[in-house]
Structures are given as structure tokens and as C-alpha cells.
Amino acid sequence: MSILERTHLEIIRAVEQHGSLTAAAEKLHLTQSALSHTVRKLEDQLGLAIWHREGRRLRPTQAGEYLLAVANRLLPQLVHAEERLKQFAQGERGSLRIGMECHPCYQWLLKIVSPYLAAWPEVDVDVKQKFQFGGIGALFGYEIDMLVTPDPLYKAGLTFEPVFDYEQVLVVGPQHPLRDAAYVQPKQISDETLITYPVAIERLDIYNLFLTPAGIAPKRHKIIETTDIMLQMVASGRGVAALPRWLVEEQSAKFDVAPVKLGPEGVAKQIFLGFRETDAEIDYLRAFVALARTHRDKRRRTI
Amino acid sequence: MSILERTHLEIIRAVEQHGSLTAAAEKLHLTQSALSHTVRKLEDQLGLAIWHREGRRLRPTQAGEYLLAVANRLLPQLVHAEERLKQFAQGERGSLRIGMECHPCYQWLLKIVSPYLAAWPEVDVDVKQKFQFGGIGALFGYEIDMLVTPDPLYKAGLTFEPVFDYEQVLVVGPQHPLRDAAYVQPKQISDETLITYPVAIERLDIYNLFLTPAGIAPKRHKIIETTDIMLQMVASGRGVAALPRWLVEEQSAKFDVAPVKLGPEGVAKQIFLGFRETDAEIDYLRAFVALARTHRDKRRRTI
DNA sequence: CGTATCAATTACAATTATTCATGCATTAAT
DNA sequence: ATTAATGCATGAATAATTGTAATTGATACG
Structure with a gap:
């Protein structure tokens, strides 16, 4: 039934990254022959070429480019899922991937992160600042779990809350x-x-x-x-x-x-915290929002 | 290295859908034993249980729920990628998955679709109307390729264009x-x-x-x-x-x-067409926008 | 209780993936 | 030109994985 497997995406990506089947094989701890075989089989099953063979060089076909995009989009999500499950298994809570869209956001985050890390020692915090599709896209694409941004989007499956x-x-x-x-x-x-x-x-x-x-x-x-x-x-x-x-x-x-x-x-100006509505029940995520909110309230009273 | 394979996601999903390993096995054209094996191995590798075994009933653990969500998100994308590649192979162009967020949008679409289908016989048009995360989320999540909506979002990796x-x-x-x-x-x-x-x-x-x-x-x-x-x-x-x-x-x-x-x-009121910026080069997608635009211009002149 | 249903297990079979050895084509160097 | 080096493809052999059949033990249900 299904022909596209994770390995295929990994091969396509490795070939792009290292330029040749041989180099890719090295990185994947396989022989060049192994890759050659699986690639051939995949191409046969799909009924199309993934690379143009120009001499001994591989240049992606249109289909290859497409597959590469799919790989780059899906593989990180699989990797992250595995990491999260590993953390689950070890009793850790998980990781909070925070995306940033403005410089003041970053300054603000610095003040929030350390009390948060203290309160939730089992949670890792990752901060990311560059996104192919902007912060909103990164939220929807599961690149991040929380977005710190000056412009909220009251719509769809996202929740935004002013925190500063x-x-x-x-x-x-x-x-x-x-x-x-x-x-x-x-x-x-x-x-x-x-x-x-x-x-x-x-x-x-x-x-x-x-x-x-x-x-x-x-x-x-x-x-x-x-x-x-x-x-x-x-x-x-x-x-x-x-x-x-x-x-x-x-x-x-x-x-x-x-x-x-x-x-x-x-x-x-205001800074907002945005996250996927489906994540609203994750305790360490709620806790982050709550912490941010109390920071805000404290500050308001003193102003 | 990597343990989460496509099959695993498919099994998890099938078990959820059909309620038991046996039923899932049936649907996947495998024996119950085969599933039992792969499940056991996966759980061993992850170091955690995916289901609570309550008597002879399987109830997803927290990790199971998480995996289920991952499966429901990623599997459709893999399936669509395969379909698109198949279409590639057959010389067809692909399919344009159009999402709709308002009723007038639908009425308008009906008028545009038939000239489009005539002009692009190798392209299929799918119309979808329900999205878990709203239209924008569906665009970012690759559930659809084009969104017809009354409220645009000028931001991030999306392009919106008024067409009506x-x-x-x-x-x-x-x-x-x-x-x-x-x-x-x-x-x-x-x-x-x-x-x-x-x-x-x-x-x-x-x-x-x-x-x-x-x-x-x-x-x-x-x-x-x-x-x-x-x-x-x-x-x-x-x-x-x-x-x-x-x-x-x-x-x-x-x-x-x-x-x-x-x-x-x-x-x-206005109707807008939105799509991912990275798709801007896909000819049959551009053509759809162009067609919509000319329709608009024609109409404007007559008003 | 007895029967039906379901998951787990064991031993074995089938299939698939991988390697090894090798060939052939292309590029680079002498 | 000739030689060496590099890279992909191929076929046969082998390793590894994935699957099955048959059976067991547990549990729900009439």
C-alpha cells in the first residue's frame, strides 16, 4: 500500500546535504550499495526519477525537490516526537520550544525564563528566532510550542494572551x-x-x-x-x-x-503569548503562561 | 538511530480507529500476532507503554494519546505526498486542495472552478470545508493549498490577494x-x-x-x-x-x-485567495489566482 | 461454567534489507 | 593519452527484519 517510508525521506535529505550517495551512505552508516538499491526500488515504485543522473552527479528532479521539501518538513517533527517520548519515558516533562518575533520580546523572555526553569526543573526550554514561515507558521507547523510576539492573531486554533x-x-x-x-x-x-x-x-x-x-x-x-x-x-x-x-x-x-x-x-505596546489550543491542557505550558501573567499583574500594581 | 516509523503511526491509528489489535490487524492486512510483535518492540525501544492493558482492552496511555496526535497530523501528509508523486508520474499536474471559510466564498468558487477545470484538465480540484485549526492552520499544515476567505492575513509565509x-x-x-x-x-x-x-x-x-x-x-x-x-x-x-x-x-x-x-x-465585502508563498511558483496554482483576478477585473469594468 | 474473544508468546517461515564483489562511466591528474 | 580516482549500478550471497501459525492464558459475557 504505502511506499514512502521514513528512511526514504532520510536518504533524500542526506543526499542533498552531502552531495552524493556515497557521502550520504557514510552518514547513515550504510554502504553506498544499500542506498543505491533502496533508491532504485523507490523510484521504481513511484514510477519516476528522484534524481537526474548527469554523469556521476545526482541532480534532483522536480519530484526530488518536492520530496526534499516534504522531508525537511516532516522529519524534524518525527525527531521531535521521539525526543518528547524519550523525555516522557524518563519522567521528564518535555520541552517548551519558544519562538520569538521581536527584540523586546527577547529581553522580556530573559526575565521570565529563569523563574520558570526553577519552578519546572524537568522541562527544557528551547528558544528559536528564525522561521521559514514566520512565527504563526512555526506554531502551526509544530516547530515551536509557544510564540512571543507583538502582534496576536485571534483566529483559528491558536490562543493569544497579552502578558506584558x-x-x-x-x-x-x-x-x-x-x-x-x-x-x-x-x-x-x-x-x-x-x-x-x-x-x-x-x-x-x-x-x-x-x-x-x-x-x-x-x-x-x-x-x-x-x-x-x-x-x-x-x-x-x-x-x-x-x-x-x-x-x-x-x-x-x-x-x-x-x-x-x-x-x-x-x-x-504589548507582548503576547500564543500557543495551539490543543496544547492548552499541557501543564508545563499553562504554567508558563500563568507565570507570565502573574509577572504582568505584579508589575501593574506597582505602576 | 530512529525508531518511529510510518508503520508505527499507522498501527496506532488503526488500533484507535477499530478498537482492538485484532481488528486493526485485519484492516492492515496483517495478523494480530504481527502487530503484537511490532508494538512490543516499539514499546521496548521507547521504554514506555503506548496502551494500558486493562484485561483484554487497550486504552492509550498519555504517550499513546500523543503518538495518536502525531499520527493524525503526519500520516495524511505522507499520503498526500504519495498521491502527488503518483500524479507527477502520470504526467498529471497535481491537485489543488481548496479550503473554504464562508458561504459566499463557496458560491463564488462554483463560478471559477469550471473554467479552471477546462483550462487545466490535468489538475484535480478538491474542496474542503472543515478544518481543525481553521483555514490558516489548514494552509500551514498542508491540509489545503489555497484558502478562500473573507479575512486575509498579511503576515508570515502566506500571500493573500483580493479576488472578488x-x-x-x-x-x-x-x-x-x-x-x-x-x-x-x-x-x-x-x-x-x-x-x-x-x-x-x-x-x-x-x-x-x-x-x-x-x-x-x-x-x-x-x-x-x-x-x-x-x-x-x-x-x-x-x-x-x-x-x-x-x-x-x-x-x-x-x-x-x-x-x-x-x-x-x-x-x-471582499473575498481573498490565500496560499503559501513557497507555492507561488507552482504554475497551476498561479493560474488559479490569475483566473480569479481576471474574473474580478472583467466584473469591475462592467460595474 | 462454558464459550468466545483478545493479547501475548514461541518457534519457524518468508520477505526484505544490506553487504560484498565487481563493472562501468565520468572526472581529474600526470 | 593514459592512468588513477571517484561515484553509481548490479547480481548474488547473507544478514536482519518482519511476518505467520499455532497455542496459551486471561477476561468478559451469556
Whole structure:
């Protein structure tokens, strides 16, 4: 009946990865002959070629490309299922794979993870940041179990819950004229160097919610990967940046920087936790959401 | 290395489906003994039980439930991959699995599908309407390849494109006092029987965009599954319904019904086509979008 | 109780996967 | 050119896996 087995997907993947049957065989702890046989059989059964044989080189056919995509999608899920079962067997709870879609999310997560790890010693936490199909796709595709994101999706089989409110502010250095301003207006940025994380402009809040609506652009746009360096640059007067207020205040002991409100009302942001509804009953997952929620409540009371 | 094979998933699924090893064995064209062996081996390798043996009954353990979920998620994808490869082999193009999230979507699809089938004889079209995780989830989970929906999602690895604009109108019968009104106001519905498809109220446009904002509810709410019966009910004065204007006009030869604008401005709606970005290069998929788009343009010119 | 049903087990058979030895084609080097 | 090296394919032999038949023991049910 069924012809596509796990091995086939593994072979296809290994060949792609190592370039030849022989190399793939090595990695799979088999002989080249073994692979050649199984491949031939598979191709016979399917009635099509998976690779073009060009001389002694294998180039995937259209079907091969398709199979490769299937393999890359399904194999990780099988591997993860096995891992999870192993953990089950050892009395461990499992692992929580958390995906991240924004930089402040990451900063926030750092604060939550350590109390969580302490409360749930049997649970591993994996943090992932790159997804082929974006965070939502990673949730649906079982690449991750929990998504930390600034934009929720109230729909379908996912549940989103707000867990953190913060204000996005402009960060300026010690000599900056805006340092003691009550707030900054978009046009006051038009002569500045703006430092941001390496993210598409459409996904940067300071553009979406502040600059772009006013039709303003900064004089220069500089990209920096890490928060520390970014703050050093700001502290040394080389530019301004946009970060969560709580993060700036936390770092203001280390760097001489100050937060300035974006516009008279400020820019309010939220972070959400999203997960599959079917996972809602997993205790260590619920616990994570609950922990995040209490963190939020605690904070709210003190504000 | 790897222990979880396709067979295992198939066995787990069959046992769940048919209630016993013996019955499952029958369906899989194997003996009960064979299953017993493979199951034992799998459980040994995993180091945990998949079923509680209660007398002669098998009840899934937690691990069993988990494996069942994995099986139900992955096996259909393997089956579909095989089918697609078979089609490849036979020179057919493949199949386009279209998911639907609203009733007008279905009506619209009916008009598009037949020219498409004519233009692409080597492509099968499957239409699905129920999804565990909603349409978006079905797209990400490779249950469908194309989603027809009224609410798009501009994000992640999906592309959405508007392909149809229409006006949602109230449908009334021949004797109805509103028949010749320029438009209807929400309060005029408060004494009516409203007929709708069997869909949650939150997902019905006439509530979302018309009644609920005005704080109005109809006197009665009646649920009917098929458009034809719905129109017969309306024609016989048993209630009013909300449908796309084009659909009402098309059916007005068959049923004595008339469209009435909802509110002075009318209620404008759009239908979108969504698909995975990675599929954008599949010719028969592009062709479907293109066909839908030309349909739209043609219609626009005539309005 | 006796019978029917079901899973587990044992011993054995059948099938399938893998290897070994080898050939043939292609690429690279001398 | 000639030789060496590399890579895939093939056939026969063998190892390993997967399956079956027959039987047992347990349990539900009339």
C-alpha cells in the first residue's frame, strides 16, 4: 500500500546535504550499495526519477525537490516526537520550544525564563528566532510550542494572551537636546541618526507608529545587532534609538542614556503569548503562561 | 538511530480507529500476532507503554494519546505526498486542495472552478470545508493549498490577494414592505425572522457589520443549510436573509426575492485567495489566482 | 461454567534489507 | 593519452527484519 517510508525521506535529505550517495551512505552508516538499491526500488515504485543522473552527479528532479521539501518538513517533527517520548519515558516533562518575533520580546523572555526553569526543573526550554514561515507558521507547523510576539492573531486554533505592556520610547545620550523634553515630535527626528536592530522597516514600531504616519524619515539609519552596543552608541552621542522604557531604565545605570516619550501620548505596546489550543491542557505550558501573567499583574500594581 | 516509523503511526491509528489489535490487524492486512510483535518492540525501544492493558482492552496511555496526535497530523501528509508523486508520474499536474471559510466564498468558487477545470484538465480540484485549526492552520499544515476567505492575513509565509468584491444585501420576499425601500435600517429588522447559514453569530456579517453595532437583534433567528431552501423561505414570506447581491440577482429569476441595501452606504465585502508563498511558483496554482483576478477585473469594468 | 474473544508468546517461515564483489562511466591528474 | 580516482549500478550471497501459525492464558459475557 504505502511506499514512502521514513528512511526514504532520510536518504533524500542526506543526499542533498552531502552531495552524493556515497557521502550520504557514510552518514547513515550504510554502504553506498544499500542506498543505491533502496533508491532504485523507490523510484521504481513511484514510477519516476528522484534524481537526474548527469554523469556521476545526482541532480534532483522536480519530484526530488518536492520530496526534499516534504522531508525537511516532516522529519524534524518525527525527531521531535521521539525526543518528547524519550523525555516522557524518563519522567521528564518535555520541552517548551519558544519562538520569538521581536527584540523586546527577547529581553522580556530573559526575565521570565529563569523563574520558570526553577519552578519546572524537568522541562527544557528551547528558544528559536528564525522561521521559514514566520512565527504563526512555526506554531502551526509544530516547530515551536509557544510564540512571543507583538502582534496576536485571534483566529483559528491558536490562543493569544497579552502578558506584558510597555512603552516604546526614544533613547538619547547625555548631551542630547531632547534629553529633558517632555516628549519628542516626529519632525525632531528628521535630523538624527536612528539606530535599530536589523529588521525590515515595516516591522519597526518607531516607523509604523511614529515616523511613517507623519511622513518623516531620519537623516541616517544605522543597523546594530546587540542592545549593549546600541546603547553605547547612543550614550556616545552617535545617534538615537527606540527601545522599551523598562529596558532603558534598567540599563541607565550602566549607560548614560535617557528615555523620551514618543509623541504627547507615548507609544504603547504589548507582548503576547500564543500557543495551539490543543496544547492548552499541557501543564508545563499553562504554567508558563500563568507565570507570565502573574509577572504582568505584579508589575501593574506597582505602576 | 530512529525508531518511529510510518508503520508505527499507522498501527496506532488503526488500533484507535477499530478498537482492538485484532481488528486493526485485519484492516492492515496483517495478523494480530504481527502487530503484537511490532508494538512490543516499539514499546521496548521507547521504554514506555503506548496502551494500558486493562484485561483484554487497550486504552492509550498519555504517550499513546500523543503518538495518536502525531499520527493524525503526519500520516495524511505522507499520503498526500504519495498521491502527488503518483500524479507527477502520470504526467498529471497535481491537485489543488481548496479550503473554504464562508458561504459566499463557496458560491463564488462554483463560478471559477469550471473554467479552471477546462483550462487545466490535468489538475484535480478538491474542496474542503472543515478544518481543525481553521483555514490558516489548514494552509500551514498542508491540509489545503489555497484558502478562500473573507479575512486575509498579511503576515508570515502566506500571500493573500483580493479576488472578488461584492455587496452584502438583505433579501426579502415579494410581499415584504421593505421590497422597494432604498435601504434598510437595523431597527427595521428587530421584528423580522432572520434566516442564516449554520454559522456562529460572531462570524455572520449581518451581525458584525450591521445589527450588533446598532445593538439590535432580530425577533427570531432561523438556521438553514442550503441557499435554495433559504431563498424559498424568503420568497414565501417566512423571513429575511442576508446574501451577496450578485447571488440574489442571479437567483431572482428562479425565486421571487429582492435585494435591499443594508444601511445607506451598503455593506461592502471582499473575498481573498490565500496560499503559501513557497507555492507561488507552482504554475497551476498561479493560474488559479490569475483566473480569479481576471474574473474580478472583467466584473469591475462592467460595474 | 462454558464459550468466545483478545493479547501475548514461541518457534519457524518468508520477505526484505544490506553487504560484498565487481563493472562501468565520468572526472581529474600526470 | 593514459592512468588513477571517484561515484553509481548490479547480481548474488547473507544478514536482519518482519511476518505467520499455532497455542496459551486471561477476561468478559451469556
